[in-house]
Amino acid sequence: MTDEVYLVDGSAYIYRAYHAIAPLTNSEGMPTHAVFGFMNILRRLLKDKKPQYLAVAFDMRGPVFRHDIYPNYKANRPPMPEDLAVQIPYIKELVRAMNIPCFETQGIEADDIIASAAQLLSSQGKKVVVVSGDKDLLQLVNEHVVMWDPMKDKVMDIAAVEEKYHVKPEQLLDCYSLMGDSSDNVPGVPGVGPKTVEKLINQYGSLEGVYEELAGMKKSKLKERLEENKEKAFLSRDVIRLKYDAVVPAELSGYLPQEADYEKLNDLYTRLGFSSMVKEESKAIPVPTKGFKLVQTVEELNSVVEHINKAALLVIDTETTSLDVSSAALVGISLCTDLESAWYIPVGHCAEDGCLLEGQLQQATVLDALAPFLESTELPKLGHNIKYDYSVLKKSCNCTMQGPLYDTMIAAYLAQPGRRSLKLDELCLEHDYILTAFDQVVEDPKSENCFAYVGIKQACDYSCEDVYGTLVLWQAYEPLLKEMDQYKLFLDVETPLIPILADMELAGITVSGKVLEHLEEEFQEELDTLREEIHELAGYSFNIQSPKQLGVLLFEELGLPHGRKTKTGYSTDMKVLEKLAHRHEIPAKIMRYRILAKLQSTYVKSLKKLINPESGRVHTSFNQTVTATGRLSSSNPNMQNIPIRTREGNRIRKAFIPRENLVFLSADYSQIDLRVLAHFSQDAALLHAFQNGEDIHARTAAELFSVSPLLLTSEMRRVAKSINFGIVYGMSSFGLSNQLNISRKEASIFIEKYFHLYGGVKEFMGKVVAQAGIDGYVTTLLNRRRMLPDINVKNKTRREFAERTAINTPIQGTAADIIKLAMIKVVPALQKENLSARLLLQIHDELVFELPESELAETQKVVKVAMEGALKLDVPLVVNFEVGKSLAKG
DNA sequence: CTGCGATCTTAA
DNA sequence: TCGTTAAGATCGCAGC
Incomplete structure (x- = not known):
């Protein structure tokens, strides 16, 4: 912190940012790069220099006094580009939101404002830093004034000016008058450049000096030019000369930035799409940990229970040993019902040797006490990605949460469609709370079992922050969903879908490792043969899976005609290969190689790795907050793109089999789109x-x-x-x-x-x-x-x-809405009819169930009613069924 | 070594 | 430079 006054040449930096930064637009297509670059310069100034006093000067639109003296002033300048002009108001608005003093005056330029302020302040003995890269402003440098160019990070004081220009700063004006300035269309004396000017000014001291002594000079081209252009030189000086009488504050208090209007600032950043700035500039604070309590005794647990008894909403977050449900064990639970207090109940924290730590209740004791609430169909539960907590509690604690399961991740997905991150910490940051990062509490986030080794006290603060933050988000998003008319969709579709998806994931689907094993061998054999044949035909070894190397072979070595080109070279996709198939043996073999390699790596090898050794089943994740259209997505493995069109693909489907004595029933909507x-x-x-x-x-x-x-x-x-x-x-x-x-x-x-x-x-x-x-x-x-x-x-x-x-x-x-509705209808309907069919998969327009053959007819009836009656359209919805002992078609 | 973009393929 | 939505394998490059 210094007591220097920083005066920023705003307009110059707008131009520099505009030209220095590649075009950038926000999500609405408005150009934003000048704003972005300008704000970066300003923010770096604030961060690095932490100026106590600071003001920014801007030009205003319209003619300035220089035009009265010299109508051609800046006449050679093209008008401001349209895509820059639209950004100016945002820059000024941002500076205002930052509460930095901001000066602009009709009829004069930013330079003049800076000159006036610099002179006024330096005459009072104040230190001034002119923030600019413009050489015109160097004439302001004196013992109190320096100029700093943040782009070059160079400070110019008197000595630096003298070293660079070999004249005193106050002589620069006269230099420029002789030299002229082509960019501002100021004439000067033609044929006089920097070297000549330096000599003249050093010899005669000033412009006046030059002309006073002109008569005594010996006859030369230079003398002639100076004589001819005397008027121009003096006119130029009048044009260039800075104005020192602009109205600027005389007191330091006029250069004192106030606290920023963070709400306005964040609103602007968000509109501009500057997410990184939203983060850094927010007024976000750490979550207050005062009301966070550890629950380590039965008495404490009882008091939590008593508290929840009066609550209308229970916020929950579970801490576990793994992100993967099937291997996750419970480490602790955090709860809250309002923003006054939160509790952390540790149950699985370990010492380094792996022994359970003291001061923890039994998991069973805790769950017995909480079960009435968790399993209550009346009390809504709230979490961030609550499907995970539901799954962990069901899988490893035998506790099935019931009642509405509100999820702030889904709320944000609906209320802010298209936003990039739905992570709790990022959402909280935008609602003014900084959460502790997971990496901050666990030493090695990659190693398994890590949260169990976090200290109990630290875990309490970390975990309680999460329920606190989740509740903060809910209080923001619930009204927003209502305002945006998204609440019904949230309550009636997405919310009831959560436990259904979780149950589908938990159920999994049996995959025969044996069948895959077999396929792998067979595919590998053919792949090896193909690779040898291809290399043989090519005459050399290369990586067939590298489009780049393949392109070299096909289009350079073999000289085949190339089709379309990609950014990085020739396209070698199936369409291109197909066209080449009749000209050479290789392309057809490559195509076959591609098909098999894809099946082998994506569907045989990785699927095999994902088989849970205990259950023999794969458990996909159905993601509810990923797609832009409202579809679900599936990952680890993706069960929505299992091959079907080729014969080999269908063989992979044969590896998916129902449990003993059960069959698959697939129900798909006909032409739903x-x-x-x-x-x-x-x-x-x-x-x-x-x-x-x-x-x-x-x-x-x-x-x-x-x-x-x-x-x-x-x-x-x-x-x-x-x-x-x-x-x-x-x-x-x-x-x-x-x-x-x-x-x-x-x-x-x-x-x-x-x-x-x-x-x-x-x-x-x-x-x-x-x-x-x-x-x-x-x-x-x-x-x-x-x-x-x-x-x-x-x-x-x-x-x-x-x-x-x-x-x-x-x-x-x-179509995605409709099948979600169908899922919500069909699951309870099956239960009501006492049918044991289990929903396993959703593949956009298809539902796959696993059920005893004996219940086929009745199940089909229920499924048909639920799916065809999911939503009333002006055309009928029609469902087709297929029954099988595997997922293979036909 | 890790992260990331590009290319290619799979499904609806 | 051209039909939507996804996930995922692999390559190849940039940066540490």
Whole structure:
């Protein structure tokens, strides 16, 4: 901290940031790089120098007094670029939000304001630092004033100026007058450069000095030029000369920054998409740990119970030995019901030797006491990713949480669709609380069992922070969900889905290690053979899995014609290889190699690793807060992309088998996307087709090719199917031509015909895109939102992508809504009918159950009713069933 | 060695 | 430079 006054040349740094930083836009497509660069400079100044006194000066739009003296002042400058102009108000707004004194005056420039302030303050003996890189401001340097350029981190005092320019700072004005300034269109004396000026000023002292002595100079080109341009030189000086009488505070208090308006600042940062700045600039504070209590005795546990008895909501977080449910053991539970207090109940903390530490209640004692609350169907529980806590308690503590399970992660997913992180600590930071990071409490976060070795006291603070933070978020998001009309979706769809997904994950699905083992050997043999053959044909060894090396072989060594190019080289994908297959043996072998290698690595080897040795089953994770459309996603393993189209793929499916004496029942929605499209578009032909149970692809084909349905070929149907799918994705003629290997012209004729047939669909697409343009987002039937920040941008590619998304998301998202509703209906319905069928998988439009064969007929009835009646559309929902002893089709 | 982007493939 | 949504393997590069 110093008592120097920092005067920042705001406008100069706006320009520098604008040119120095690559274009950047926020999520709405507004350019932000100048703002970003400027704020970085300002923030670095604040951080590094911690100035006690600081002010920023800006130019204002419009003519300045220099134009009166010299109308051509800056006449050669192009107008401010549009994408910079729109950023200026944000910069000024940010400086105001930071509560830094900010000066601007109509008719004068930032330089003049700085000059006035520097002179006024230095005449009072105050130290001044001019923050600028502009040489024009160097003339302000004196024994009290220095100039600092943060970009170069260089301080210029009198000595530095003299060393660099060989004149005194106060002589710089006269130097510039002679030299002129091409960037400001100030003429000076033509043909006089820095070296000449240096000589002249050093010899004669000043501009006046030069002209007084001019007559005595011997005849030369220089003398001639000086004589001819005397007026210009003096005019230039009047133009360049800084104005020292701008109105600026005379007292230091006028340069004293106040505490920032953090709310406004964060709001601006968020709008600009500067997430890193939101973090650093927030007024966030550590969570107050005063009300955090350890529960180590029965008496203390009883007092917690008494407290929860009066509560309307129980916030819970479990600490365990692993993120993976199947290997997680309980280490402790934290609870709270309001922001006054929170409790941590340790049950599994260990000493270094692995022995349980003293001062912990028995896990059973704790769960017996809490069970009435956890299992209460009345008392809502709240957690951040509560599916995990539900699963741990069910799996390792035999305690099944009931009642609504509110989840702040899901709340944030719905309320702020499209936000990048949903992690508790990041969300809390945006709500002004800094949480202790997991890495701060465990020594080696990667090693297993780690939380068990955290000290009990420290664990208490850490864990209680999490329930406290979760409650803080809930108090913010619950009203927000209501405001945004998302509360019903949250309560009636996402919340009841949580235990269903958890139970599906816990159930898992049996995978025969034996079958996989077999496949692995077989695939490996063929892969080895193929690799040898390919290397043989190539004449040298290379990595077949490297697109780069493969490209060299195919297109350079073999000289085959290359297709499209990628950013890094030639494309070698299946489409390209297919086209080369008839020219050379290698491409076909590569294709076969690719197919097998993919199956081998993704579906055989890694699937084998994920088989739980105890249960012989794999337990996927169904992620509820990942996709932009509202679909679920599945990981570890991804059970939603198990191969199906190829023969080998189907062999992998054969490894998925039901438990002994059980069968799989798969129920999939027929054409759900197109039915949703029919409902949204109200297209007469589409509605009619579905209402009459027609084969929609066949019907489309018959109309498209103008043939009777009886004469349709499978090729015609395939084309129609492609178009039907393409429509759902907002496809162009280019996309279709690519897909069908036909010309663009042919493709566009198909599309034209399609829209002629289904005029309502075309109309619907136009309407959705137009509405998205107005709202900036689209919604599904259950009001789920997706933001489309690019929907109105100038960039055609990005805008058109947003337009396709606007068309696709309501369809895909509504289909996702529907199957979620079906899941919520079907699980209790099966239970009510005393059927033992267990839901195992959801694959976007399909549900897979495991059940005794004897219950097949009755289960199908229940499933059919639940799925087909999930939501009432203007067309029927139709479900098809398949039964099998594995997941293989056919 | 780790992290990350690009490419490619799998599914709906 | 062109049909949506995902997960995941591998390569190859940049940085430590």
